[in-house]
Amino acid sequence: AASASVFLYNAFPWIGILPFGKHQQLFKNAAEVYDFLHELIERVSENRKPQSPRHFVDAYLDEMDCNENDPESTYSRENLIFSVGELIIAGTETTTNVLRWALLFMALYPNIQGQVQKEIDLVIGPNKMPALEEKCKMPYTEAVLHEVLRFCNIAPLGIFHATSKDTVVRGYSIPEGTTVITNLYSVHFDEKYWSNPEVFFPERFLDSSGQFVKKDAFIPFSLGK
Template sequence: MEISSSLLLVIVLAVLMLVMWWRKTSGLSLPPGPMALPLIGNLHLMDNSAPFKSFTKWSKTYGPVMTVYLGPQRTVVLVGYDTVKEALVDHADDFADRAPIPFQYKVLNGYGLFISNGERWRQLRRFTLTTLRDFGMGRKRMEQWIQEESRHFVKSFEDTKSEPVDPAFFVSRAVSNVICSLVFGQRFEYEDNNLLHLLQIISRVLRFVSSSRGQLYNVFPRLMDHLPGRHQAMFKEVEDIKNFVLGKISEHELNLDVQDPQDFIDCFLIKLKQEKDNLDTEFHKNNLWTTVANLFLAGTETTSTTLRYALMLLIKHPHIQEEMQKEIDRVIGQNRMPTMEDRKSLPFNDAVIHEVQRYLDIAPLNVPHYATHDITFRGYVIPKDTVILPMLHSVLRDEGQWETPWEFNPEHFLDANGNFKKNPAFLPFSAGKRVCVGESLARMELFLFIVSLLQKFSFSSPEGPDGIDPSPEVSGFGNMPRNYKLIASPR
């Protein structure tokens, strides 16, 4: 029996009314959002090359708290500084948990600091913060390590003899060595093939998870697991990082001195021994290698990406580069190594570095959060098992917080007298209980590395400022800058 189009329309309307009635009577009031289709959700409406652009556009219709469907996954997107701050800071306990992102979950199996929740996360975060601080994160000891690495960093650019080079691995080697000193207790020579191989893998993995194919895996992981493609190669490459970390752990076990721990791995191994009879402990090998891998990857790629982008923007805006150098010459000169104490006397440099982070917008969607229980927020209910995206892009580009949010403008961080001024919407490291554990380290690296480089070099492009394209090559999970070449000319 055929159903007429009129009858079919009546049935569809009746079902929609029934769903709306059920939501109302059950007390479930989801935030509004665009109409979703079965299975694919709102994917057909999204700009898959830059999802945050679609979310920003939709928020003008549905408001700062809205529901979208990434495939079958219900997702609540939070837009704007006030909304994100209210969630992550004012309701910190409700919004503290991480989403089980399929790609990361398959690699880490739920272990480690960055994607764990509950007691595992609390124990690992407390231990990690305490241990990193004990080894100098944010303190004088770490400043000295970064200063020493700066000498090698500067020397690597001197060796280019003003020839055009891709700065990617110049930068990532220096940044990686800082976190390696903390985690592994050693730095690596810049020509070390193992280090270069791992840095190449890290770069490829982050570009993959930010690509359309990477996003597709996270939406349909069960289907993608049975299909060939780039994701299968990525899982194999990640094994190299795992094996490297496990090898370092084995070396530490052989040489461990419980009275004199040298780095993060030593401290974790000592804690593991202390808790060996505790059946509920989170200090075991699975959490050790995954947390070390977390720190190695995050401590390498985010800061090195920011540094590469900083150099790109300074080439694009040579007058800003020149103004930074004049301030450095006036305060530090050409011979003395920069220190963190100099930052308060270099307000323009400090402002530019902050503006680089704001303008780069390295994690536009933020690392996804998760509702592990029903959350009531702004009159809505965010049901358990909902992915939550507190969009950092919407904070760093909030037109109510920044005078010219779409322009690269260091004046955002300077007052009328040229003094550095803070802005509460400067949240590149996120906020609340999941704020980046390496924030103080990253701030120190960015300041000391950039000032050290500008003290010794002027940077330009073989094609001139107009040859630099600061728009991201990939804008999924992260904004990834385009590859480019620069010339480091001694001053």
């Protein structure tokens, strides 16, 4: 989903009219994913009881039923398929990629790995599952994860947006409807905000007392609405 071919097609959709190129494989892959999601939705919605949702698909189908006579309703089978697809991409692909990068950095920097392991053992221990409330008790681990996200740039150009009205940014006039691409890579490696940005250094997210501090220039996914 974050390949160069996808970004190129999103930036220049007119490429789709060309009968050759990597975008044709993209279309083929998209069709296969569409069919897979359709089958998945059919399977998980079997034995569905209206107004007794077991999961997102059931709840969405309930809303479809409630709005079937509304001509302006956006609830449809096609939108359900795309919504499930977005949940999979945003909820699994990003997490998987970040974990791969994290494992790589732990292998490259065993001293950092040791500090993370020590903190996890101290706060969570070996015999229980981690809980969300323990997150604030592990500032170093939190700093490492943030540094992984800053360094790996899993979505370097974020999600493409468009201006909802005429606006001016730093003296540049941007008309309504203009496509806006945020270069997150440039922000995460800008020396104005990060000291030695090419160095993997989790401590940049810690204050003098070792507590986690989030940076304003940390935008790992995107900007805007």
